[in-house]
Amino acid sequence: xxxxxxxxxxxxxxxxxxxxxxxxxxxxxxxxxxxxxxxxxxxxxxxxxxxxxxxxxxxxxxxxxxxxxxxxxxxxxxxxxxxxxxxxxxxxxxxxxxxxxxxxxxxxxxxxxxxxxxxxxxxxxxxxxxxxxxxxxxxxxxxxxxxxxxxxxxxxxxxxxxxxxxxxxxxxxxxxxxxxxxxxxxxxxxxxxxxxxxxxxxxxxxxxxxxxxxxxxxxxxxxxxxxxxxxxxxxxxxxxxxxxxxxxxxxxxxxxxxxxxxxxxxxxxxxxxxxxxxxxxxxxxxxxxxxxxxxxxxxxxxxxxxxxxxxxxxxxxxxxxxxxxxxxxxxxxxxxxxxxxxxxxxxxxxxxxxxxxxxxxxxxxxxxxxxxxxxxxxxxxxxxxxxxxxxxxxxxxxxxxxxxxxxxxxxxxxxxxxxxxxxxxxxxxxxxxxxxxxxxxxxxxxxxxxxxxxxxxxxxxxxx
Amino acid sequence: xxxxxxxxxxxxxxxxxxxxxxxxxxxxxxxxxxxxxxxxxxxxxxxxxxxxxxxxxxxxxxxxxxxxxxxxxxxxxxxxxxxxxxxxxxxxxxxxxxxxxxxxxxxxxxx
Numbered sequence: 001x002x003x004x005x006x007x008x009x010x011x012x013x014x015x016x017x018x019x020x021x022x023x024x025x026x027x028x029x030x031x032x033x034x035x036x037x038x039x040x041x042x043x044x045x046x047x048x049x050x051x052x053x054x055x056x057x058x059x060x061x062x063x064x065x066x067x068x069x070x071x072x073x074x075x076x077x078x079x080x081x082x083x084x085x086x087x088x089x090x091x092x093x094x095x096x097x098x099x100x101x102x103x104x105x106x107x108x109x110x111x112x113x114x115x116x117x118x119x120x121x122x123x124x125x126x127x128x129x130x131x132x133x134x135x136x137x138x139x140x141x142x143x144x145x146x147x148x149x150x151x152x153x154x155x156x157x158x159x160x161x162x163x164x165x166x167x168x169x170x171x172x173x174x175x176x177x178x179x180x181x182x183x184x185x186x187x188x189x190x191x192x193x194x195x196x197x198x199x200x201x202x203x204x205x206x207x208x209x210x211x212x213x214x215x216x217x218x219x220x221x222x223x224x225x226x227x228x229x230x231x232x233x234x235x236x237x238x239x240x241x242x243x244x245x246x247x248x249x250x251x252x253x254x255x256x257x258x259x260x261x262x263x264x265x266x267x268x269x270x271x272x273x274x275x276x277x278x279x280x281x282x283x284x285x286x287x288x289x290x291x292x293x294x295x296x297x298x299x300x301x302x303x304x305x306x307x308x309x310x311x312x313x314x315x316x317x318x319x320x321x322x323x324x325x326x327x328x329x330x331x332x333x334x335x336x337x338x339x340x341x342x343x344x345x346x347x348x349x350x351x352x353x354x355x356x357x358x359x360x361x362x363x364x365x366x367x368x369x370x371x372x373x374x375x376x377x378x379x380x381x382x383x384x385x386x387x388x389x390x391x392x393x394x395x396x397x398x399x400x401x402x403x404x405x406x407x408x409x410x411x412x413x414x415x416x417x418x419x420x421x422x423x424x425x426x427x428x429x430x431x432x433x434x435x436x437x438x439x440x441x442x443x444x445x446x447x448x449x450x451x452x453x454x455x456x457x458x459x460x461x462x463x464x
Numbered sequence: 465x466x467x468x469x470x471x472x473x474x475x476x477x478x479x480x481x482x483x484x485x486x487x488x489x490x491x492x493x494x495x496x497x498x499x500x501x502x503x504x505x506x507x508x509x510x511x512x513x514x515x516x517x518x519x520x521x522x523x524x525x526x527x528x529x530x531x532x533x534x535x536x537x538x539x540x541x542x543x544x545x546x547x548x549x550x551x552x553x554x555x556x557x558x559x560x561x562x563x564x565x566x567x568x569x570x571x572x573x574x575x
Contacts, residue, residue, distance in 0.1 A: 044529070119536075120532075120535075120536055123536075123539065123540075123543075124539060124543070127543045128544075128546070131543075131546055131547060131550055134547075134551075134554065135553075136552050137552050138557065141557055142561065144558075144561050144562060144570075147554065147558045147561060147570075148570040148571075150554050150555050151503070151551075151555070151558060151567075151570060152570070154547070154550065154554060155497065155506055155510070155551075156550050158510045158514075158547050158551075159494070159497050159510065159513070160512035161514075161543075161547075162493065162494070162510065162514055162517065165514065165540060166486075166490055166513075166516070166520070167485075168536075169517050169520040169521045169524065169533075170520075171536055172481075172521065172524055172533060172536075173483070173520070173527075173528075174526040175481070176528045176530060177530075177532075178532055178533075178536065194492055197467040197483060259490075396565075416506075427509050464564060
């Protein structure tokens with residue numbers, strides 16, 4: 001909780017820095033934000049982990065238990081890396097403080113989503129996270145495609161919010177409470193005598209959450225929004241936002257609706273199957289790396305949904321947590337490389353041609369990230385998929401496992417297109433891609449983390 | 465006195481009617497978002513969807529004699545206002561670039 005206070009405080013500080021220009025707060029804003037994120041991380045891990053005293057806040061609306069702390073730890077770590085590699089995007093704009101404030105408020109919403117225990121905080125968390133992102137997605141003011149991305153994100157985001165709210169209203173009507181634990185108790189008390197609209201409510205919330213995590217057939221906004229937004233914002237959306245949305249998804253469907261899983265599991269199984277097929281097949285035919293990563297994020301969402309589908313809290317939560325960690329760290333590496341490469345060469349696959357000759361270190365890191373996203377052994381991504389598969393093996397959805405393995409094979413094809421471009425295609429220029437030292441450090445550290453987690457996956461899985 | 469009369473008037477109407485009315489409003493809003501081409505009308509449709517939810521929440525709140533849903537309605541109103549503010553800002557930016565608010569002009573991002 002203190003982490004949440006620190007992050008929202010930083011957001012307010014960023015806004016004040018613009019007002020009190022004379023004090024020179026603008027210059028120290030960036031280091032203050034980085035220190036603040038580290039402080040929030042340390043406070044979360046040091047003082048609140050396994051601490052039952054400070055758990056419940058605001059009449060049980062926000063509860064920072066270990067689940068919430070683990071997810072917010074991942075989010076804060078990602079935010080730290082993200083701020084370092086996105087720094088030069090901010091430097092080029094005149095309104096740095098506004099952008100910082102927006103990002104920090106989006107982070108506040110993300111942290112809220114990990115820890116909500118009430119439908120009110122779920123709704124507020126989603127909106128606090130989304131509204132700044134609509135602005136950020138459209139933040140290249142003179143670029144029509146960025147405007148378009150922001151507009152589409154806004155319309156479809158608020159459309160999904162409408163579904164979520166209607167679902168919440170119906171569930172409230174059936175159970176008489178917004179509190180997730182109370183809803184769970186009511187469900188088991190009233191089992192059988194639930195009104196029909198309760199099922200409709202659950203389905204509408206499922207649809208809304210699938211919109212938010214971008215699972216097919218509610219994924220159609222994803223490629224456009226990811227491609228049109230500035231690359232650093234896309235990186236934010238596909239790592240931090242996705243992690244937070246999955247934390248919310250897990251809590252809602254494993255805790256809230258966990259004991260009525262037979263009512264939603266079939267629908268979710270179809271959603272997973274569709275996501276796996278559509279995303280992997282479409283991703284294979286993309287010529288734009290950013291768009292390819294957008295489609296691949298849909299397939300990763302399907303894998304994480306498989307973890308939820310199993311409804312075995314003891315196995316599902318660690319495996320989804322591990323998957324978000326592996327996927328997000330791999331994506332941070334991939335997006336920071338893509339961001340720097342695309343400054344000169346554009347976003348096509350040919351921008352990566354001959355990168356191994358020009359920047360060998362960057363090429364190796366990008367290879368590690370691609371291998372991890374594809375799920376090749378001894379990277380974090382392999383064990384992420386492995387844990388999800390062992391979780392789904394315990395259920396009756398074994399056919400999804402077969403489908404997932406088959407579509408992963410397609411995934412290997414399009415991730416390897418990048419690697420092949422880097423190592424086997426001749427470069428058009430011999431010019432090196434210039435990368436600042438801090439950004440290079442982020443790329444190397446995240447790539448090393450991917451390998452480290454791949455070598456000792458049990459450390460992470462035993463944490464929770 | 466009028467308060468009590470009003471309360472009983474709400475209760476004496478079956479809850480299904482409120483659900484049907486809200487569902488109808490919500491569907492109209494959803495159709496507006498999907499089929500209209502004018503961006504302003506799309507925003508209005510989103511508002512309609514959110515207000516259908518507000519109506520439903522207030523009706524349920526009255527039936528459960530529980531005020532928490534009415535607090536929720538305030539949150540929805542505040543968030544809807546924030547969303548429209550951001551939306552109109554984005555829309556005016558689009559208008560400045562393409563001189564139109566028809567969403568069909570926004571199809572640059574294709575494959």
